[in-house]
Amino acid sequence: MTRALAVTLLSCFLGFVTGCGDTADPEPDEGNPFEGTYKVTSHTKDEMGCTGPGTEVTGGDTFFRLTEENLFGTAVLAYRTCTDATTCEESTNLFASFINMGNGWVRHIETASGTSETCALSLTEGPLVETETGLRLESRTHSADVMLNMGEECDTDLVEPRRDELTCTAIEILVADKL
Secondary structure: HHHHHHHHHHHHHHHHHHHHOOOOOOOOOOOOOOOOEEEEEEEEOOOOOOOOOOOOOOOOEEEEEEEEEEEOOOOEEEEEEEEOOEEEEOOOHHHEEEEEEEOOEEEEEEEEEEOOEEEEEEEEEEEEEEOOOOOEEEEEEEEEEOOOOOOOOOOHOOOOOHHOOOEEEEEEEEEEEOO
């Protein structure tokens, strides 16, 4: 985990523990079509670029569950690993979860790490799409090492303003059937 991401997650946790933040937390939408347990039917990843589906992922999750929850005042489609169709972990995998960006559920992860001169930025995002039998996720990772301006800190706040400097470095496609 990068230092900036760890600080971001720690800040969120401390805000939650101390009671800071918005007390009017939004409730999850009822009837979210993505909520449920899934069995992965195809999972590929290409970490050499974004030209194709890549190679089959081995050793990944065979089953997972998605549940809409409220996390620090934000509606999240929480991803939980399952050992089978009925037994799932209690903890949420935040890196595999989704947020509603206003136009649907999206996996959106920003990271930043580096020194006072250079910063390694990355953005992984992809929409969750409902299919006839379940869902499809096609996410792309964009990254770059960028030079920092005088007084600028390496932080995830740089990802959006520097988005045009990031190049697509990986693609992941996951298809799963709803049980």
